Amino acid sequence: MAERRTRDVKPFLGKWALVAVPYLWSLLFFLAPFLIIFKISLSETAIAMPPYTPVIAGVSDLWTKLSDFTFDNYVFLTEDPLYYSAYLSSLRIALVSTVLLLIVGYPIAYGMARAPKSLRNALVMAVILPFWTSFLIRVYAWIGILKPEGLLTIALQGLGILGPNEQVHIYNTEIAVFIGIVYSYLPFMVLPLYAALEKLDATLLEAAADLGCPPTKSFWVITFPLSLPGVIAGCFLCFIPIVGEFVIPDLLGGSETLMIGKTLWAEFFNNRDWPVSSAVAVVLLIILVVPIVIFQNQQKKA
Amino acid sequence: MTKMVRQRLLGAAALTVALATGAVAQDKVVNVYNWSDYVDESVLQEFTKETGIKVVYDVFDNQDIVETKMLAGGSGYDVVVVTGPFLARQIAAGVYQPLDKSKLPNLSNMWPEVTSRVAEYDPGNQYGVDYMWGTTGIGYNVEKIKAIMPDAPVNSWDMVFKPEIVSKFKDCGVQFLDASEELIPAALKYLGKNPDSKNAADMEEAGKLLASVKPYVQKFHSSEYINALANGDICLAVGYSGDILQARNRAAEAKNGVTIQYVIPKEGANMWFDIMAIPKDAPNPDAAHAFINFMMKPDVIAKSSNYVAYANGNLASQKFIDPAILSDVSIYPDQETLANLFSTTPYDAKAQRVLTRVWTSVKTGM
Incomplete structure (x- = not known):
């Protein structure tokens, strides 16, 4: 009996140990920080170290100070149209960028997947290669290209498209933000698409062609639906971080480019209001997580 | 390389050094946190040579x-190193x-005029010692402004706060500091109000004035204007005195045909103080005192002032300061200008x- 039990328990434990690792990871690096931020979002600012009150010293302390917690910061977010507009503008910029990324990324991934096998690894390498340079330096390089006296102006003047006194005014506008985002996130779109397209069984397309299906139709009927998991993965990988993007709009955008990342920065650093900035962050998380969960549930049903 | 990147790299380098020297005896290191482009680095080497403490x-x-x-x-x-109102709040x-003043004998070199103004933020000068001080005014590209508007009122806030004037310079580039605590007081002063007003209606009125010239401002940024002015990318900026003077020096060194000038507007400008202080949880408080004391040596702080083009709060250092800097009223203002300068509270x-x-x-x- 005893022998049999150990035999049963061992693989059971092994399986759980394996599953526990990602859960533990999420618990430690996602749930715990989230709870801390959520707790701060229910506090009030104070001139102190750290700059909010109440500060909880232990579990027993938590119960005595529970009454000090307040949802005022969340109410405050609804009172000023600034936050609403910043969320909306971030979502709009992320949506437009993701669509642009898909339009630019799909042909690249398609071309890579259709390239001769010997070339494919080199092409994947080429997509990853820019990562070897610091992200910040690459964004700075765009400043050099897009600024009024920059390379783009010089090139267009050289080609005679612009007169000698005309300049390109893209830098410090939203267009520059889109250029910067599409450039920076392109690998995150291309790689999942490539992974999906590469697995595609070419014989399906041959069969379609044999049966008289024109290439454009077979693309929309066969290739695109089969690459859908890659499209979804790529869109999520890009959309989510773009919503919270701070560096690119800060460097390439103008002062009027309103994004939630910049609003969060102003709350945290300029106002030193950790509670309100935590509330902004919690709302941002909800905005991003809820649609993803709904989407996943629907995927499961389907 | 642009400034921000350089700073990040510097920061990373400093961190590496900090990690690498972690094993060295504790009192042999001093960790200093200061504004960018704000010291003659040879001064730091001298400090290490004299005291054996690594910076x-x-x-x-x-x-x-x-x-x-x-x-x-x-x-x-x-x-x-932090500025007055920030120090007060912190x-x-x-x-x-x-501060343990018995470890700071060089305090006797300080300039009472500056020390007493600093005491507004730090009553009794208990926590801090002035490092440098300066003003927030207007920097401009002499040739470009002259070409666009020969009779431009360069010595007045009209340059940047009057829409019909600043609009003329839109195409050659205007930048403002991205610092509300500088621009709002300046706008209040221009409107004839108390620049230190904490009244919401006053601040909103100053905001309206700034919004009226916003269409002509290319960017709000707190360090980009140094290079932008020096390279001729922009022709007008509201910025810190020493930063604009550094832009002037960089342009002169590059011999790129750009001449930069700094003015303290006649209506009055913010006079600010950057103050050295020691955090409560500083790992090496003795080294920190030694560093502050060293920075109060007249020849040392004069060397730094000569390099960064900012005035310091050290009276004894003035005989070591480059006469061109000491006599420059945009750095060491005369009594008349000094009377027009204002300070802000937290x-x-x-x-x-x-x-x-x-x-x-x-x-x-x-």
């Missing part, structure tokens, strides 16, 4: 980040430790929220 030097270009680090605690810095939050949480909100609405139109 780990880290820089910032945004005080809000400094304050956030300080309030979070455990920053690991021994000496931090002292109230309990960030700093009182904003409480409520006033700060109004200030930031007004500033956001100036920048985004929201």
